[in-house]
Amino acid sequence: MNRISLARGRPWPAALIAVGGMLLPAACGWGQDTMSSPAARSAPRANAPAGAMPGMRMHGGSGSGAAPAAAPVAANSVSIKGFAFAPASVSVKAGTTVTWTNKDEEPHTVVANGGAFHSAALTPGGVFRYRFTKPGSYPYVCSIHPFMRGTVVVTP
Structure with missing residues (x-):
């Protein structure tokens, strides 16, 4: 098992990550994909409409967030x-x-x-x-x- 040394030389399992005073298990996905950093999660995806929420599946629309261009x-x-x-x-x-x-x-x-x-x-x-x-x-x-x-x- 990977271990991370923290203050006083105590080893901690790498499966636990301290974030803002909270411990999050690695099983939550942190550090395991390209969207793991806060900056990557808040950056807009190339195929996501403007204003889309991170992680939301998009099934339709133009993706540009612009007003519909199609004829009524x-x-x-x-x-x-x-x-x-x-x-x-x-x-x-x-x-x-x-x-x-x-x-x-x-x-x-x-x-x-x-x-x-x-x-x-x-x-x-x-x-x-x-x-x-x-x-x-x-x-x-x-x-x-x-x-x-x-x-x-x-x-x-």
Whole structure:
């Protein structure tokens, strides 16, 4: 067994690491991969969206954190799956109700940037509906995961 000598010459098992006054077993993964240092854990990954939490699996989206660039899809339902809104941009006529359904394993919200609408946290299987009465563009995010973005375009 590897041993680390500390003050007073006492050997300690290398399986225990002192961090900020706490002992952490090496089985937790510290020192065993490229993400072991605090700097590496806080550095953004090349394939992670802006604002993504370290260690979070990403299943969808552009990865850039930018507003969706795709043309709006004529649809009145949006799925929330893989930490993304799909389709990311929808187009509806004024008076249409849009329905968001959380098909993910994590809670999400649907929050308009301008405050026009705001859902409660949608647990898996949860549904949020909003009726759009005025033409315009309504960008929105998940307030829990702000890298998740979408837009509803309302036409007359």
